[in-house]
Amino acid sequence: MAIASRHFEVTINPARFMTSSATVLFVGALLAAVLCVAAEGAADYRYPYTDPYQATVYGTPPDQIHRPGPAVSPKLRAIRIEGRKVPDIFSYSADMFYSTALQKGEAPLIFIIAGTGAEHNAIKMEFLTQVFYGAGFHVVALSSPTHMNFVISASRHGAPGYVPHDVDDLYRVMLWIKEVVEAEQPVSEYYITGYSLGAMHAAFLAHRDSEKGDFGFRRALMINPPVSLYHSVKRLDSWLTAENLGEVTVREQIASLIARFSDYYRDADITDLDDNFLYEMVTRVNMDDVDLRTLIGVDFRLSASSMIFATDVCLRAGYLVPPADYPLTKSKPLMPYAEAAFDISFENYMDEFLLPYLQHLDPSMDRYTLMRQSSLYDIRSYLMESDKVVLIGNTDDVILNDNDLAFIKSVFGERARLYPTGGHCGNMMYGPFVEAMLAMVKL
Amino acid sequence: MACVPLALVLVLGGCGAAVTKRADPALNLEPTGFRTEVNHWPQAGGNDLDFMEVYDPWEPMNRHIYDFNAGLDTYVLLPAVGVYRTVLPAPARKGVSNVINNLNELPVLVNCVLQGKVRKGAITTSRFLINSTFGLLGVMDLASDAPRLQRQDEDVGQTLGFWGVGNGPYFVMPGFGPSNLRDTVGFGGDSLLLYLEMMQVYRLAGVRNTWDTAVAEMVVRTINRRANVPFRYHQTGSPFEYELVRYIYTKKRELDIQR
Numbered sequence: 001m002a003i004a005s006r007h008f009e010v011t012i013n014p015a016r017f018m019t020s021s022a023t024v025l026f027v028g029a030l031l032a033a034v035l036c037v038a039a040e041g042a043a044d045y046r047y048p049y050t051d052p053y054q055a056t057v058y059g060t061p062p063d064q065i066h067r068p069g070p071a072v073s074p075k076l077r078a079i080r081i082e083g084r085k086v087p088d089i090f091s092y093s094a095d096m097f098y099s100t101a102l103q104k105g106e107a108p109l110i111f112i113i114a115g116t117g118a119e120h121n122a123i124k125m126e127f128l129t130q131v132f133y134g135a136g137f138h139v140v141a142l143s144s145p146t147h148m149n150f151v152i153s154a155s156r157h158g159a160p161g162y163v164p165h166d167v168d169d170l171y172r173v174m175l176w177i178k179e180v181v182e183a184e185q186p187v188s189e190y191y192i193t194g195y196s197l198g199a200m201h202a203a204f205l206a207h208r209d210s211e212k213g214d215f216g217f218r219r220a221l222m223i224n225p226p227v228s229l230y231h232s233v234k235r236l237d238s239w240l241t242a243e244n245l246g247e248v249t250v251r252e253q254i255a256s257l258i259a260r261f262s263d264y265y266r267d268a269d270i271t272d273l274d275d276n277f278l279y280e281m282v283t284r285v286n287m288d289d290v291d292l293r294t295l296i297g298v299d300f301r302l303s304a305s306s307m308i309f310a311t312d313v314c315l316r317a318g319y320l321v322p323p324a325d326y327p328l329t330k331s332k333p334l335m336p337y338a339e340a341a342f343d344i345s346f347e348n349y350m351d352e353f354l355l356p357y358l359q360h361l362d363p364s365m366d367r368y369t370l371m372r373q374s375s376l377y378d379i380r381s382y383l384m385e386s387d388k389v390v391l392i393g394n395t396d397d398v399i400l401n402d403n404d405l406a407f408i409k410s411v412f413g414e415r416a417r418l419y420p421t422g423g424h425c426g427n428m429m430y431g432p433f434v435e436a437m438l439a440m441v442k443l
Numbered sequence: 444m445a446c447v448p449l450a451l452v453l454v455l456g457g458c459g460a461a462v463t464k465r466a467d468p469a470l471n472l473e474p475t476g477f478r479t480e481v482n483h484w485p486q487a488g489g490n491d492l493d494f495m496e497v498y499d500p501w502e503p504m505n506r507h508i509y510d511f512n513a514g515l516d517t518y519v520l521l522p523a524v525g526v527y528r529t530v531l532p533a534p535a536r537k538g539v540s541n542v543i544n545n546l547n548e549l550p551v552l553v554n555c556v557l558q559g560k561v562r563k564g565a566i567t568t569s570r571f572l573i574n575s576t577f578g579l580l581g582v583m584d585l586a587s588d589a590p591r592l593q594r595q596d597e598d599v600g601q602t603l604g605f606w607g608v609g610n611g612p613y614f615v616m617p618g619f620g621p622s623n624l625r626d627t628v629g630f631g632g633d634s635l636l637l638y639l640e641m642m643q644v645y646r647l648a649g650v651r652n653t654w655d656t657a658v659a660e661m662v663v664r665t666i667n668r669r670a671n672v673p674f675r676y677h678q679t680g681s682p683f684e685y686e687l688v689r690y691i692y693t694k695k696r697e698l699d700i701q702r
Binding site (some may be wrong): 014045053075076077078079080082083084085087089090092093095097117118119121122146148149154158176180250251254255258262265266269302303305306309310312313315316317318319320321322330331332333334335336337338339340341342343344348352353358360361368432438 | 461462463464466467468469470471472473474475477478479480481482484485486490491492493494495496499502503504506507510513520557583591592593594595596676677678680681682683685686695698701702
């Protein structure tokens with residue numbers, strides 16, 4: 001989710017902290033001692049948002065974000081596939097971009113795969129890059145195969161969402177990157193991680209590697225994965241329907257949210273909009289769970305519509321853009337397509353585009369196979385047996401249902417660490433969560 | 444003077460992505476012959492995103508300018524910012540930014556007056572006085588330490604809007620980015636105010652070669668402005684970036700005029 005604001009600027013107020021501690025001491029030494037003991041017992045995990053939708057949208061408060069140590073500026077890199085017929089309007093996206101943060105000298109290397117629609121340098125990706133670099137890894141950050149840049153520049157079939165194809169694409173690109181990095185710095189061993197959909201990709205990549213043996217991953221860390229891609233996106237899709245919104249239309253609901261944010265901005269006495277301002281705005285504007293679900297749903301829908309448009313133009317499949325509209329020139333207004341794309345749910349895309357396309361490539365493909373192969377059920381026995389694969393997440397993750405949780409617990413057992421709160425990736429930057437993540441990778 | 448940064452850009456420029464080339468005929472994105480049976484072609488009429496529509500009769504031209512600006516950003520401005528960041532340490536850059544912001548307080552004040560905004564005008568005046576004196580000619584932004592003395596933002600475009608002048612057509616200014624007809628006129632007005640102010644400043648400072656100094660100042664202002672805007676072209680991850688930027692710009696200006 002791209003909603004949670006960027007907030008690396010950490011503001012701690014020691015004065016206020018000291019004052020409150022002092023007050024406790026004044027109340028009585030005994031009481032203070034009791035409080036301290038109690039606090040220590042619960043000190044492991046005190047993530048502030050107990051509402052999973054708040055957690056998902058708000059993320060972690062700036063003063064509780066893990067500080068990864070000295071900052072590194074990741075290096076922007078690109079892969080160009082020569083001879084690839086990139087549509088003219090996407091010429092700016094012809095190269096596949098990724099970023100690296102390499103140690104000086106030998107180190108283990110970790111690949112990080114972004115979540116749905118996210119780029120290699122999205123806020124969460126940049127954060128994970130800093131964290132793993134700080135822990136001594138060479139880091140390679142990759143965009144999600146569902147991000148338009150990946151679709152346009154590196155995808156073999158041009159239509160993301162079918163996990164086996166997306167994993168083929170990632171695996172190929174990772175082999176190329178392996179060559180590039182090894183030519184610059186020695187690599188001691190390989191690791192892989194990812195969050196959200198990227199976590200599912202990470203598990204499939206570990207599985208693929210166990211068959212091919214190119215990387216010999218020492219560990220694969222899944223952060224907040226879906227269990228079934230299509231079950232999870234169906235939930236996200238449902239938040240823009242009457243099931244969530246009742247009588248209100250999507251249009252009215254979005255307008256109401258924009259009006260609330262506008263009011264907040266208008267009344268704020270600030271010109272320089274920094275990350276803290278954005279965090280405060282998002283957390284202070286009054287939003288109930290219906291609003292929060294709408295925001296998550298809209299964010300997801302916008303990523304999906306970018307992906308669907310890019311896919312349709314790359315394949316000229318006539319799904320969004322009528323054949324008569326080609327060639328699309330750079331001066332062509334795209335708003336009509338954006339509006340049409342916004343009305344397409346992920347499930348529409350699967351049934352109307354992806355499945356028929358896969359059947360075009362392989363007539364034996366069916367809906368059940370597509371869904372199964374895009375879920376962890378497809379590699380269940382590998383996940384059960386392989387100690388390499390570990391999982392960290394939250395039991396209140398908004399993209400999981402009870403069956404998904406039961407699957408995670410039964411398949412991973414001790415290798416899964418689940419927190420009671422945090423929603424979907426909301427606690428990913430929270431100190432104790434990050435420390436647990438690192439401990440699990442280094443196990 | 445002005446040639447030094449330009450030369451540095453040319454020497455260190457092009458420090459974008461390091462590209463690795465690969466060839467694989469299977470990845471050439473050849474036509475597959477596949478067509479979907481169902482389609483979602485654009486249709487006229489009500490829609491969930493119609494609030495994002497902006498009056499943009501010059502759109503084809505604007506989109507070309509947007510594309511040009513993206514190229515300018517990638518090949519000139521961002522490399523220049525890179526050099527700037529290498530040459531000047533962060534505290535010095537902060538000082539430069541503060542001095543420029545301080546000089547910009549005067550046009551802001553003029554616009555506060557033109558709109559009869561007393562409180563904003565008073566804040567801007569206080570800021571200018573404090574920062575120009577105790578802040579050592581604006582190098583330090585001491586005023587911002589006070590919650591009630593935050594920097595205000597008014598310009599001629601907002602003043603025109605305040606007095607009822609509509610947006611006019613959306614317009615992407617070459618080299619400067621999103622605007623509209625009213626704000627482009629306003630930009631001219633603000634530039635004139637700054638010109639008048641800077642001529643006085645040069646006179647007070649005893650600058651003889653005003654032309655070269657003005658060019659150098661322009662370069663520094665441009666690089667400083669770019670360094671302080673986090674926006675990057677083609678980083679929204681959306682093929683509809685032009686539309687998103689157009690909407691956000693228009694909405695923000697609408698709110699700024701009301702502020």
